Amino acid sequence: MVPTASPLISLLLVAALSLLAACSNNPHPAPLHSVREDGKPWRVTYGNISDNPRSLDPQVSYDTTGNTIISQIYESLLQYNLFKTDPYELEPCLADGMPREIRHADGRVSYEVRLKRGIRFHDDPAFPGGKGRELTAADFVYTFQRIADPKVECPVLSVMQEFVVGLKPAFDAAKASGRFDYSRPIDSITVIDDHTFQIHLLKPYPQFFYWLAMPFTAPVAREVVEYYHGRDHREQFRFHPVGTGPFRLAEWARGRLIRLERNPHYITTRFPASGWPAERDAFFRPLANAPLPLIDEAQYAMIKENVASWLLFRQGYLDRVVLGRDNFGSAISAGLTLSEAFRQRGVQLNKDPEPVTFFFQFNMDDPVVGKNRKLRQALSTVYDGERANILFRNGVDINAQQLLPPGLFGYQPDFRNPYRTGDVAKARELIAEAGYPGGIDPATGRPLVLKLDVVALNSVSRQRAEFDQQQFEQLGIRCEIVENTWPNFQDRQIRGTFQMNSGSGWHADYPDAETFFLLFDGRNLPPEGHNASRFQNARFDALFQEMSQLPDGPERLRIAHQLNDILVEECPLIPTSHLVLFSLDQPWMRRLSRNALLAGGAGNKYAWVDPAERDRLRKAWNRAPLWPTFVLAGAALATLLYAVRWVRRQNV
């Protein structure tokens, strides 16, 4: 028997031995190096993303995970200042100084951009000799050509062609001929010399600078795109990002890991020399003008569920974690400060308001809710946003009173929405005025039935839907929950086959009020636009039109307030909350800024970490109690003894 079984047994033995030898609960792969060229310790940060990015092509990606990675590999002409958050402020990145505005006689506008010199793309086999070449104005021409190329599928093309010259004709020409002609220069950009060019706009558009800070306008190199074309056993460009940013992609193990490595030739930006909060001068002073990035490697583990990321954070294997509802209980005490156990560990708590608003919206084409303003007001009044906030977000979020989120031009911190009081008595009055006294539909004599579309795929959203239902049913009506998958939900939203829905959160692409009010613009109807509630109001549309051409100032502010008042009174939406991101940083990290727009990935070049401290604390935190081992061994031994005794007794 033994000889035949020996390969299996030896295999098992080897496996068991190696298991014992490598007994560690650290899930991360070893860093690329242990010391830098200059002898200092190699610094790694460990983060997590929720999924595989769909694409790492800056002209294509439009999701958070993709942007987290892209904004570290690529750079745009402008970037957000690390320290300025209220309001957010742009500063030059690839550009050498802010673009100069040139107004033309025909109402068109151009911006002249000068590039910094000596900026090189990452080293990559796509370049001759494997050495990245210098960035020139021609790369921006190519980038704008890509935006217009139908094959690239740039998701913001239809928005950008409204204000950038030449995108639409280029797209239409390519569509007609079947392929994009890259040899023909695009009208959007005029090259003046290798490091100077002009971008032409169809009309004055003050928000254009924000677009110059987005990854969509980040330059890519033509030879790289053409080298990685998916043939000759090469992967596509979307898996091989090569930019000018502070990090280069070192490894992408689909479904488990993205590893970025410091770009050794990075010179575009340095650590800011001023602007930090005065009380942390001692920490920031030595960093002033330091070369970036401060770390050498960034690992992103793919973790879909926050139960797992929370486990790893507690074991010290993630440097930062965003708190979900269920981690609040352990990390944060009722005063929304850090709980004792975590304070003793040296963990830091961050609260960053995000430019996000969550709301319910009504379908204004619906014969019941769409045509009855009082009914909408009643529903809006009865919903207790504060209680929802406490139950589902531990009271962390900001109970929303308006569409605009904090940090945006036009947000009014002291505004109180008369229909967002949670006052049940008043809501009942309103519904009586609306023609449904006590929630009863006089036509049938039964409670009015409203259908609420939700996306309830996980347990939290299920509980949330149940809560929402209870809230609205306080009016005496019946609220039926219509469960959807995401695509169905969107489909119903686009086709307008819903009555009211929740789950629509709107995240600002850039910190400007326009992106929010656009949602209720009467010309922005689905399927082309995003006005899913089909709100039509002539005055609103006129004001919005006026606003979009104005620079920030008292006039623009006045219009923003008027737009808000219309939305409050007409009630096509019930704003419920503004997201506040609660996150924890391990003691070996240092918090640098509270800029939510840099929190994703763009800020990682400023990140700072102390690897020695991390190693020490990780060891201390992962000492498992001994008793379970003994209990387990004891139980196994007892079973064995019993079995042996039993067999002996049987044989006797």
Added chain:
Amino acid sequence: MLTYLIRRLLSMIPILLGVMVITFLLFYQINRPETMARQILGPKADQRTVETWLAHRGYDKPIYLNTRPGEPLLDSQFFNTLKGFLTFDLGISDYNDEPVAKMIRRGILPSLLITLPAFIVGFSLSLLLSLFQVFIRDSLLDRWGTAIFVALMSIPVIVYVIFGQWIAANLFAWFPAFGFNFEGLSTARFLALPVLIMVLSGLGSEVRLYRAIFIEEIRADYIRTAQAKGVSHARVLLVHVLKNGLIALITVVVASLPFLIMGSLVVESFFGIPGLGNLMMNAINTSDFSLIRANVYIGSLLFLFGLMLTDLCYAAADPRIRLQ
């Protein structure tokens, strides 16, 4: 034998065809290509991007038959996919344009790394325990054992995983509670926990099944004869019962062997193992229809392959069965 195999292979074709028809039927009911495109491109994508996206992937063609004038009748989504599958071209992922075949190849190893050890350990352990149970059959321990195994199989996999992960993270710091990484032999530390959980969750039903098979065998006439002739109890069990029972057993087990490749949906996604189960989960979550239909196709191929293996096993085990 050969003719039988060929006949068998031919009979698979209508079944695969049926599978594809059902897949298309169901998934187009759930997700029109347009909604799928919207989910993949994100809520902010505009109509024109959606249309270009659809056209680039052939989703603007009719689903089953192309009745548009001037176009070939079979230039439809269904037949184009079918053409691809028959030539083993699985197409590209709708989500990120990666070749599906590549994604699947990448997932096979991690999946096998957990399912294969789980199968080997589970199978040998169940064999051992069931033999022991048969050995001591009808004793108190046997009855208690059966009750315990029934209890083990009455716990859903999810409960196993939830408790397993929690206990591993809080009471033992031996293994990572989550994650996967290729690092030679010590890859095993990532596998220990999932494998343990898979073994435990499958143990109950397997021991019960094997025990039933052995008990059936032990009541056969030839065993009675052997016992009557005075062959020792242990010898009867280990030689006759084991040998004949094993044949019956293998024919049962062999059908499930091809499925080891497909991995485990729940365990893989809980522990972050980038295998085929996880891939499938992602495909469902991201509405990656081309990945889903490729997976369904491969799944049904494996199933039919398993059926064939079973038949062959029967034939090998029992020469009386003629494969006409």
Added chain:
Amino acid sequence: MPPLWLQNVLFLAGAVVLVWLLRRVLRSERYRRAFIRLRRDPLGIVCAAVVALFLLIGLSDCLRLSRQESLLDYAFRHVPVEESYSAPLARTTYDEFDPKPLKGRHLLGTDLLGKDVLHQTLKGCRTALIIGGLTSLIYLPVGALLGIFAGYFRGKTDDAIQYLYSTLHSIPNILLLIALLMTLGRGLSNMALALSITAWITLCRLIRGETLRQTTRPYVEAARTLGQSHWKIITRHLLPNVMHLLLINAVLGFSGLVMTEAILSYLGVGAPVGTASWGAMIVSARTELSRDPVVWWNLVAASGALFLFILALNLLGDALRKAFDPRA
């Protein structure tokens, strides 16, 4: 939606028919012998009692007094709804820093929305009953009849039925379920329908095999030569002889169905919002485990109930099998 009274009458009628069927079946010799054997098996009896108890609770939740209230809810009408979590038998809400006094006592605590966990757990019986019961009602007759047809008529009928189930069976089970559920839409009855589309296959194969064996027996030959109609042979001779397989399969299948519901909940296609189900409770309690202090009672109550029910069903199935086939 049919009116309330009709729903109630239907549920009651269903229960009565079930009991009547059982009693009628017991009159035949074979079943009486099995029943006598079963009565001597104390474990089997206990399990049968537990299953019956769960089913009764489920039934009581199916009987509605009004749109919002069932008989079971009526029994719990004095149990108040709290603010949020509270531990079993606690006097205050489960909050380290700002505990609020509770309005009542809760044997198994309360959940996030302040609902009594015991009440929710018992309401889970209804979901289990509907999913298990309704599905069985659909798939048992279909599976049994198709199996008998295939085994009795053979030839083309057999080929067609085999083709049907081979095709369905070769689609990965869980995928087929998800697809069906998404196509049919949410709701318990749709779930039962989807589950039965996948569940009949195993039964059909089993019955087909058994029928093939039975048709070679002399009594079928005799009936044929006597010129009895096909229908009569099937209902009078074949069906009674495979009935016990059906019964055992129904009991074991029931537990499988309830377990599948838990997985489907995890995959996000489980019972609809507002329907208490053990699967959904377990899945949502999973995140509660990472709270500190741990909220464990939700998970323990739901998995406990699920475990008990499935264990009882499995043991009952075993006992039944033994009762019908004393050799095994």
